[in-house]
Amino acid sequence: MTDGAQSPDNWASNREHLEVEVPEGAVDPKLTGRRLSGALQGFGQMWQKTYQVRLDGADVTPEHVIAEWKANYGEFWPDNQHFYAPIAGIEPGEVGVINASQGPITLSTGVMVLYADERSWTYMTPEGHVFAGWVTFSSHEDADDVVVAQVQLLIRASDPIFEMGFKFGAGRIEDRIWQHTLRSVASHFDVDAEPTTEIVCVDKKRQWKNFGNVKLNLAFRSMGRSLISPFRGR
Amino acid sequence: MKGNEMPDVNLAMRVRDLGDGVRIIDIEGEITAFCEEVIVDAHQRAGDGARVVALNFLDLDYMNSGGIGLLVTTLIRAQRQGHQLVAFGLNDHYREIFSLTRLDEAISIYADEEDFLASL
Structure with a gap:
C-alpha cells in the first residue's frame, strides 16, 4: 500500500444521519434522516462471509x-437487483440506492460508502436494511502472485424478522448474489473461475436489546408501497 | 485470510500487564484486514485472566475499514472471555471514525493512559 493510499480522506466524514439524493428511476428508500447501523447495532447472529475469486491469467493489478x-x-449484480450508483461515484460518504425485486415486491434500500482507497472500498448499511454491518470489496495478490477479487461481509440480521428470513433462505440468496458478482468480475477480465465461499459465525448470540429495530424494517415499507401502488392514480 | 496470503503487514503489538487483571496492548503501525493474526495473538496474550484490556492507539499510523472489522471481532472475543475492551490514545480523526461506525457505543474511549487508569 502506498503512502498516497493512506489518506484520512479515504473515510467518509462523521454524520449523525444520512442524506440521500435519489437517482432518477430509482424507488426512493426514504433513507434521509436514518442513522448508519453497524454489526454491533444489529439483532441476529454475527457472520463473517468471505467470497473470493482468483483472476488467474488476467494481466491486471489489484488497483486496476x-x-x-x-x-x-x-x-x-444479478438481473433482479438494481444498484443506482451515487452521481459522484463510489466515493467516501456517497450513498447508493438498491432496488431488489423478489416476486411482486421491490425492496428499496441503500448503502453508504464508508471507506474507499485504491485497493478496497466498504459499504455501511442504514437502519432498517436487511442486515446491519459492513461489506468490503477488495483486491490483492495471493502467494502465487495471482490477483484475487474479494467480497467480505461482517453482518448481523437487522431485526427478528430479517433474522428469521436468513434462517429460511435469505442467507443463501445473499451468498448467490456475491458469488454471481465475483463470477461477473472474473468474466469482465476474461477469466472463467468459480468463487470460493467461507462462512464463519463470529457471535452466536442474538442481541435482544435490539429487538425494537423491527420498527425501522425497510421491507415492511417496501411491501406497503408495493401493495398500494396498483391503486395509485385511480 | 489464509496464512500464506499476508501482504503488507506493518503492525506491532506489545502487551503490558499492569496487575489486578488490567492489560494494555500498545499498537504501533497500521491496522488493515491483513493483520488478523497479529491482533488475535496479542489479544490472546492480553485477555487471559484479564478483567479489562485497553487498546493504546497513540502510535497508530493508519487504519482502514478492514481494521474496523478486526476490532469488532476482537470485541466479540473479549465479551466471550468476560473482560471489558476499551481504547485510548485515538486522535481526532479516528475518534470520528469510531463515532461514524458506532464502535464507540460498545468500546469506551479515554483520552490517554492516565485518563484510562483514573477510570479503574
Whole structure:
C-alpha cells in the first residue's frame, strides 16, 4: 500500500444521519434522516462471509480490478437487483440506492460508502436494511502472485424478522448474489473461475436489546408501497 | 485470510500487564484486514485472566475499514472471555471514525493512559 493510499480522506466524514439524493428511476428508500447501523447495532447472529475469486491469467493489478469494479459495480449484480450508483461515484460518504425485486415486491434500500482507497472500498448499511454491518470489496495478490477479487461481509440480521428470513433462505440468496458478482468480475477480465465461499459465525448470540429495530424494517415499507401502488392514480 | 496470503503487514503489538487483571496492548503501525493474526495473538496474550484490556492507539499510523472489522471481532472475543475492551490514545480523526461506525457505543474511549487508569 502506498503512502498516497493512506489518506484520512479515504473515510467518509462523521454524520449523525444520512442524506440521500435519489437517482432518477430509482424507488426512493426514504433513507434521509436514518442513522448508519453497524454489526454491533444489529439483532441476529454475527457472520463473517468471505467470497473470493482468483483472476488467474488476467494481466491486471489489484488497483486496476478495483477501478473497473467501482466503475461497473451495478452491472456485475444479478438481473433482479438494481444498484443506482451515487452521481459522484463510489466515493467516501456517497450513498447508493438498491432496488431488489423478489416476486411482486421491490425492496428499496441503500448503502453508504464508508471507506474507499485504491485497493478496497466498504459499504455501511442504514437502519432498517436487511442486515446491519459492513461489506468490503477488495483486491490483492495471493502467494502465487495471482490477483484475487474479494467480497467480505461482517453482518448481523437487522431485526427478528430479517433474522428469521436468513434462517429460511435469505442467507443463501445473499451468498448467490456475491458469488454471481465475483463470477461477473472474473468474466469482465476474461477469466472463467468459480468463487470460493467461507462462512464463519463470529457471535452466536442474538442481541435482544435490539429487538425494537423491527420498527425501522425497510421491507415492511417496501411491501406497503408495493401493495398500494396498483391503486395509485385511480 | 489464509496464512500464506499476508501482504503488507506493518503492525506491532506489545502487551503490558499492569496487575489486578488490567492489560494494555500498545499498537504501533497500521491496522488493515491483513493483520488478523497479529491482533488475535496479542489479544490472546492480553485477555487471559484479564478483567479489562485497553487498546493504546497513540502510535497508530493508519487504519482502514478492514481494521474496523478486526476490532469488532476482537470485541466479540473479549465479551466471550468476560473482560471489558476499551481504547485510548485515538486522535481526532479516528475518534470520528469510531463515532461514524458506532464502535464507540460498545468500546469506551479515554483520552490517554492516565485518563484510562483514573477510570479503574
